[in-house]
Amino acid sequence: MKEHLPYKISHLYLHESLASPTLDSSTHGHYLVFWWRSVALAHFFIEPGQEVTEEQYYQKLVAVLEPSLLFYGAKPAANWARFVVERDVTTLSAFMNPLFEAFIPSSVPAKLPVSVVICTRNRARQLDQCIRMLQQLTCLPAEIVVIDNAPSDASSCEVVARFPDVTYVKEPRAGLDIARNTGVAAANYPIVAFVDDDVLVDPLWIYQVYQTFQNPEINAMTGLVIASELETEAQEIFEKHWSFNRGYTDVLYDTSFFTKHLFHGPPVWEMGAGANMAFRKSVFEKVGLFDEILDAGAAGCNGDSEMWYRILSHGFGVHYNPRAIVYHEHRRELGNLKKQIYAYMRGFTVAALLQQDQVPKANYKRRFYKYLPKHYLRLTIRGFPRYRSRNLTLWAEMKGIVAGFFYYRRNKQFSTALRHKQPEPGRLLKTA
Template sequence: MQNFPLYHIAHIDLSRTLKLPALDTDHQGNYIVFWWQNVALGHLFLETGENLSPADYLERVIKSIEPTICFYAKETGSPESKWQLWLRNQQFETWSDWIERSFSGLTSAAIPPTVPVSVIVCTHNRPRQLQQCLENLKLLSTLPEEIIVVDNAPSDEASLKVVRQYQDLLQIVYVKESRKGLDIARNTGIKNASTPVVAFVDDDVATHPLWLYQVWESFKDPLVAAMTGLVIASELKTEAQCIFEKHWSFNRGYTDKLYDQGFFNDTLRKGPPVWRIGAGANMAFRREVFEQTGCFHELLDAGAAGCSGDSEMWYRLLMHGYKIHYNPRAIVFHEHRKETEALKRQIFYYMRGHTAAALIQQHYYQKADYSRYLAKLFLKTYTRSIIKGFPGYSFKYSTLWAQISGALAGLAYYYKNRKKSTGELVK
């Protein structure tokens, strides 16, 4: 018998209906993502057995989308309105007209067919995921000038065969990288890119049709050196997927955020939380910034520290005074790991890389007090979790020992390799 919640994912376009959709609440939870056409507004978890009246449902909708609606209304200079009241009173046309005006300008009427961006997909022995990723890239409203598939230490030619299926449909380049490691593969992609902007998606994501258009929109601001985008779960069918989305989610919210020198300086005392900026599954950079900051740190890889090459790169960009834009309109859908043991391995390497990266970042700039952050992590956060999770350590706490052992392994890795891990990329 299942003792954990599974969720059906429903996507509701509020430009079409405000009604509560027909949901099975007896046998599963429901994860509802609200949209206004192509703009994601917020989400709502409904637990198994949770039945809502239409009025209660609208209140939950309002609560989940209110920050986003207010953000866009302010950005576009829309006059104040009683939109919450219109929703409660089912005044759909009044609500719809006001939102339409408030959201005008978020997407240009003339979407370019191509943009000078190289989309880099790093893959390792996952031809099924790669094929699905390329299928979605093929459907983009705006296509990149080139797609570079970096086949990382493959054991066979399965990924090459997948790429060949798309060579007549896409401007696609296949590059084999024999050295294993995600950041090694990322750097190989950068070296082979020929455009001013490089965008990265994981092979296990599906891109929204307007994803690349919105990536390009971020770089219209000449002060933006990098961007990240919204990552929404594509399914929540297993315990591992539910744990990840509820407690390790890549989703960074539905409103724009700008990370700059002010963010960097304001958070120095506790160690800048650069991991909040986004996810490596959906990010892009001006290619020229790598000439100033160096490429991805290859010692923060699987087989080495574990991961966090993306957040460590964002740290270096901020340290050099660059700006990073979180653009929630650049959307991908991520397939979380299905098996609990695979999730535990993932979390182990997350924390191993996270800890090593934090200490590397502190070495770059001593005022960034990650030692304080790590001390709090071990002495307060993990101690509380050990007490709260006792004795069963189920669901949220089922990955706790992977977290702790990963963080300890990250400390050991850093102190064993600190000379070579901190002296290669500082510029």
């Protein structure tokens, strides 16, 4: 069996240097992430054993930077590419700084009225690391709430006890969306942000979350998720084929997006990841809480995307803001990855069928009966006989889809009541 080689993740800050990094790929690959100050702009992979000349490096760099720079206001015929290739940081800075002036704050408040909710279960190490990072941000949340979801030990409670300013809530019923709903009820501030316990957050994360909601049309947001390590084959497969990274340019999802895709079912799973999302607390009063038959402990996954779907179907906007950044620790073991992908596809199936129940014109059945069979037949043929890399999870995916159909048929009658469940009435929100 061929030995798997890891990838080294390097964050390169172009305002500091345009020199090409050392790209020895004999013992590992490279995953390069490019920044302009606090704004992530692009990334690319260099595979283990792949030789990249300096000229090829700068060609790749210019190509991946272009979409972001066009979004931030650069003109197609601008000279920035020449400044990059010539490694002229001074001239490039004079070009770039005005583009990013509105997006890079010169100063930020010490604290903002945002509640951060962490749903966790028996993961003391990750939880401790996540809380410590949240308490060291440049801009702090007004509160941190930990929801301990059906724990089998006291490890999470013991971790939170070390942080006097963090609120601990034990939720005895198993299920991620049950925990999320408990977090919504416990939150005291008008913006509720969720992070997974296995993420680290960027120093300006809270500031960027809060800024997103200064647009009154926005009722939910998602943000950029960057891999924190790519040491194992499972982590590589996930990042290359199932990544939470949705790109480096803003996307506004609104009614036009929703109606445009009704013919084959709006692809709400493309909007972001539950590892980095936030909501106006008031939106739950309008659209209901998370559907508790989805996600961990139930259907498998997709409670987050089903909620985005419901928000869009009610005519509200969702903003993907790539300047709100977290770093995610992917599962290291192939067995755990396959379980994760099985849960994703099971939850995807249940959520899509529930979404079609809500809006019958959302033709998700077209995806199941027309697109997906062709898709998996093509992957099965292409992967034969060795089924490596992307194809290692094919069987888990197909089993997840079938399991999702059966789960939906058994449980769909419980979903409507759960979707219309409201937050606790009369709860006074703090604003500062």
